[in-house]
Amino acid sequence: MTGESIPDALDVPGVPGVTHPARLAAWLSRSAAADAGDLQGVTLIAGGRSNLTYRLDLSRGRLVLRRPPLGHVLPTAHDMAREYRVLTALDGTDVPVPHPVALCADAEIIGAPFYLMEYLDGVVLHSREAALQLRPGQARQLSERAAEMLAAIHAVDIDAVGLTEFGRPDGYLPRQLARWQRQWHLSATREMPGYELLVQRLTAGLPESADGTLVHGDFRLDNMLITLGRQPSVAAVIDWEMSTLGDPLADLGLTLVYWAGPGEDDWLKINVGADVTALPGFFTRAELAARYAELTGRDISGIGYYMAFGCFKLAVVLEGIHARFLQHKTVGAGFELEGQAVPVLIDRAHQLLDGDLTGGTRKSRSLLASRLYQNEC
16 A cells, blocks of 8 residues: 555455455545445456456446456466456457456555456356357357457457557467466376377477467357347457467367357366357357358368367366365355366367367368368368
8 A cells, every 4th residue: 555544444345355345445536436436345246267356336336346366376367457458458449348447556455456347237148047048049149249259359450459569479379388388387286197298299280370360368158248139249358368469260269169069068067158059049169160260261270279279278277276276265156166177178189189179089180170161060
């Protein structure tokens, strides 16, 4: 703090990650959020496996607060200023995001840097139960919106929005491979069969990166706020903590990892929200990939590698969350499942590198890639 007085009492209970609401209230009163009024409540918003998200109820409105997770935080991860920067850059573009309100670098206010953004109404389809209200026609339209939104992210004019120095597209995949290996060694809680061989295979098969674009880094259905209706729309794309400039096919590959279909029983047990897309009406994984290719004109014939890379990245992320769970530093329900997903992801990555985009009988990569593009899988 800067020596300013802190209220002795505030009739707002603390929550994990915001244990001293009085300090937050004092900061709010002198920040760009002052017009929203006095702090009346802090609520942890369910969902999110990494950065923590809260709803702030104020006397004249609501705001959303984002902060890093509790406990073990990896180097270079959970940079609030970076996430705030990309929201500021995208505000008012074809990629809808919540309007950024204020950034606080002072870790003494709530125990970590944080930022505020506007509160938007919308549905987060984080589970099958949340999506059961969708009719098959709405599910298909929402699949179309997802493909369009990923294409729009990759079409952002980097220079025009001021993100030219936001990352280095050249050498993106080798750097990502090295980075996630470092994160694994900082997070790993156990020996993991297949991990070292997977790293060797990913290293040996590194493709030449495609054109550099803005990449979200974790684009999936439950990282969008959805406005439901006869024709569902995307109110906002959220959770930009992994965004950078890089290979757009890496973004697509990870999205396809999240996008499960009917009958993928092992995948439906993983707590990554993938069971939503197995409901009637949603695009198949092949349809989503083909629609993205149609919208962007990009060659996706090598998408199997990028999906394997996505499995590898997600396995590292979930191992880190598993480490926090073992330290009793996670906030919310369902975190006991994250560690179970890691070996499944590593096994799936090996299958993808063998040319199998289904997890079943192994086929040649070139044949499957061709079938994927032609929407025949």
